[in-house]
Amino acid sequence: MWNRFRSNIGAMVGVLLLLAVILIAIFAPLLFAHSPWQMVQRPFLPPFSMDGLPLGTDTLGRDVASQLAYGARVSLLVGLVSTLVALLIGVPLGALAGFYGGYVDEGAMRFTEFFQTIPNFALAIVLVAIFEPTLASITLAIAIVSWPPVARLVRAEVMSVRKREFVDAATLAGLSKPRILVRQVLPNTVSPIIVMASLMVATAILLESSLSFLGLGDPNAMSWGYMIGAARTVIRSSWWLSFFPGIAIVITVLALNLIGEGLNDALNPHLSRKGKA
């Protein structure tokens, strides 16, 4: 499996890009002398015009490169944690629905469908606006709008796995139902969940940046979306202020998508290249 993943050029490019972003995020304080909030020079300094400020300064004279590095922390953190929370909601719900069927399934799926019909970005906006924008509320809002596909995937997987022979064998061996679900069935659904999770982190990063672009970011955290949103009004005179954070988002999301596709091809070779929307 690892070999299949490694021979996928796109996936390896993704891994390298993501590693670079992670390293920059971790070592941001060492790489940049200035905090992203600190005024270091006159505002609107174009990129490459002064040593030590490779990407210029923003509307308040802050170091853009340093802001980018600190923004990576927020994006990665929110992306990762919100995906974990979405998995915590979606996996148990989908597993119960798929394993027990009947009324449980009916109820759980109605609930899921209800959340799926709501325009999810609009719901995220409403949630964050109501619970005041903090990193926690943003993360939670993203998780709340992104769990339904997980529940559906897990349900479908569990339904197909539970008909397999080793489940019958486990039942004959006298194992209890919950035990079979947790110890026998779920471990066999892990690989599609991993693939989906990697793509979800990418979507979550896009969502977080969109929210902070609209001014719904955590006011105490520097994020890429906030940078673009703040630079929006000065785009005619200082295009680079919105250009570079956007590139950062594209690189990170692209890397995650490439990894997700690579994982998909490596884990499900017979389904390789099947459309992942």
Next chain:
Amino acid sequence: MAIAVLNFFLLHAAPGDPAVVLAGEAGAADEQMIAQLRERFGLDQPLYVQLGKYIAGIVQLDLGYSFRQGAPVIDLIAERLPATLLLTLTAFVISLSAGIALGVAAAARVGKVSDSLLTTLALLFYATPLYWLALMAVLVFSVWLGWLPGFGYETVGAGYGGFARAWDILKHLILPALTLGLFFMAVYMRMTRASMLEVSTADFVKTAKAKGLSGAVIRRRHILRNAILPVVTLAGLQAGQLVGGAVLTETVFAWPGIGRLMFESLAARDYNTILGVFLVSAAMVILFNIVTDIVYRIVDPRIGAKV
């Protein structure tokens, strides 16, 4: 309806009393005035009374009153809805038709350079934040090249009538609709390509080949007809995202639709308006699903026969 109830409680869980906000803005936040405002807008009544009134109102298409804008929410939305419908429907049609066409083209040239190019481009658009793409489009086509207007719905004060006005709106529509459509085009293209490749291994395709039909005919009449079904299903599921994307696009392009209305209401803590927009956008998703259902029947006559 369940969405309405959920919304109501969500919005009331919010910190900040609209009466206080309003009084604060008027510059006189004394207790008496706040109480007066509360009474006037029925905010002093118990929660369940307010909820009951709200639900009863929705049935009569009354979404409450926008304290901030001083007008009923339904009027505000009705005024803005046509612009949003125009934008989202145009983007939907563009993305679906272009996405399918490109997907078919890529699948026909699978493994060649043009296929890789298309796939890579799709992957790139898929990773690009919508609002950033919109900003860059404004920068290039409006600020630098000056080809298309970057803001608004029509030229203010131009006083065009009839055809000239339609042309003016169309010019304003191109950039927002294209940027909104590009992301979804990438999604549909990837899906179409994958679906085409999958169907092309089916037995009936071999039969068609054995009959000596040309590649183009097989692709159009045999593969595409079957491959398009999952794409249409996906398009229906994506409708919610399209509406959500409209919020961002409208914000960037100052497009006077309900998405921008929502953005403006956020800062003003105009709960009733946010709630109304949210409700209407959910209704729009249902509308899009009906549209895809109709498309589905055109594409696959078997479905119509069952109903």
